[in-house]
Amino acid sequence: MLDMPTRTAALYGRVRKVVPPMEWAAFSADIDAILDLKEKRDAVILAHNYQTPEIFHCVADIVGDSLALARKAVEAEAEVIVLAGVHFMAETAKLLNPEKTVLIPDTGAGCSLADSITAEDVRLMRARYPGVPVVTYVNTSAAVKAESDICCTSGNARQVVESLGVPRVIMLPDEYLAQNIAAETDVEIIAWKGHCEVHERFTPTDIRELREAHPGVSVLAHPECPPEVVAEADFAGSTAAMSDYVGQAKPRRVVLMTECSMSDNVAVHHPEVEFIRPCNLCPHMKRITLGNIRTALEENRYAVEIDPQVAGRARQAVERMLAI
Template structure:
């Protein structure tokens, strides 16, 4: 790791201790915190100097979340923070569609994405052309897209939704059919809860598709009384075994507000790490999966993008796309149940 020699030994030691206090509940050792101390000090210094904020998704690594992030949350919470902040520069430690949503809601701010490789298998499964073709094939059928889509795809849709309000957004249309894209498994989960006919796309989240009902059954056998919290990007066979299913914020709220001692967070590993830090009195058990896209960001890239962003790290959304996509996002925001 790059060293920043202008910090004294005392400053570095203090920072390493600050990090370790937070990260010791996760897989980080004190030595790893020492390695990162110069980076987090430098990022936090430049942030102030440049009037920047760092927004981090819950799936980012704990050194980003507890070392340098100003806000942590799901994509919608972070976009709302992006719109509210007085900072001129937003570093979005997440994936590209999230940074684009932040730019759509805050067009005057500079939005930076540390890793240009931070995509998303759902977002990349569909293009605006694909949506246009679907609209031709199913004329007058409303189109709802999950927030995990590109700005161009959102611009072709009637409404956007999160995992918290997907069902409510679908139900808000006065039509017996709704196109729901791009997540095929989430579409099946919605189909199980609505009388409307759901026409789906073939997108899958590479993380959530991996969970199988047998993982849940094994965890239930091993940890008596464990509560199973499942993200709705998982298959219906997994969702039906859940004590709660929803998005990341709904899962966090459940763990925070229920008195049970053990939970399995059936989602990306970052969420269990976050819970281990924030709810140290509870146990987070079972398996999790890593998102290869979310993990493209790291402290070195955050420092680089803050210091001197390359053109491809600066998120731009053409005005025409932005205005159309914002309409779909506004309908999502107006539809209730956004607590997730």
């Protein structure tokens, strides 16, 4: 194993363009401790694209969007999974790994979309639209997933909707994602009124002002943004799709209409691209820190538990998505 200073220096080389030296000095002790704890505890860290660079590039073993993390969670061979993301992601990891310990470093890392709908709401929607299948975004609680037919992510939503072979579906809970998918398919989509507190704040005016201030900029929007924002953008897609777009198209200048840390994490791999950053912070994602990841591994907190009666049905909805 590399000695601590060499190991830390090598990791800093990955993120030096997005993490100032003064910040790194505050991070290095926790990073060293986490790397040792992962080995000691047979643990793996899954980090969402919205995590900060020192987590995403320096301690995470598996990174990606919600779909990638769900798929990789199934393949995780470690005994302990630490989910550097929000609570519904940790629940999904637990659903797919019921015999393993899944830790969420901060139980307050929630989601405005997950909070916008309950299991009872889904049952009421089923009663109002009998026989119409329910497609539920993974940004929901296990209890909501358990009342659903199949899950989806922003990256596979259209594919999931069209796989059902029906004329209309109920799609919960993100109203804007549902509207953006409805514009791409002939399937009628009945939407809920949930919104992402990060993406709902972007406006078409933001994009027009960015284009005026930064001529030639490529604008990439997340499909949780309002439809009028997506219509103004050059490309719309999941966080994974946006990252792939930057890698393939290599725009000279780009703006990602999504959570702040996404730009930092993609910029690490594409130093030749100028990233304009009019981002919005997700307060829930930012509750995850190196410090509480370290504490999670040291003290085994906070372990995710799901009612077995809920877990079985919720797992089916996730597995149906993964099978497509």
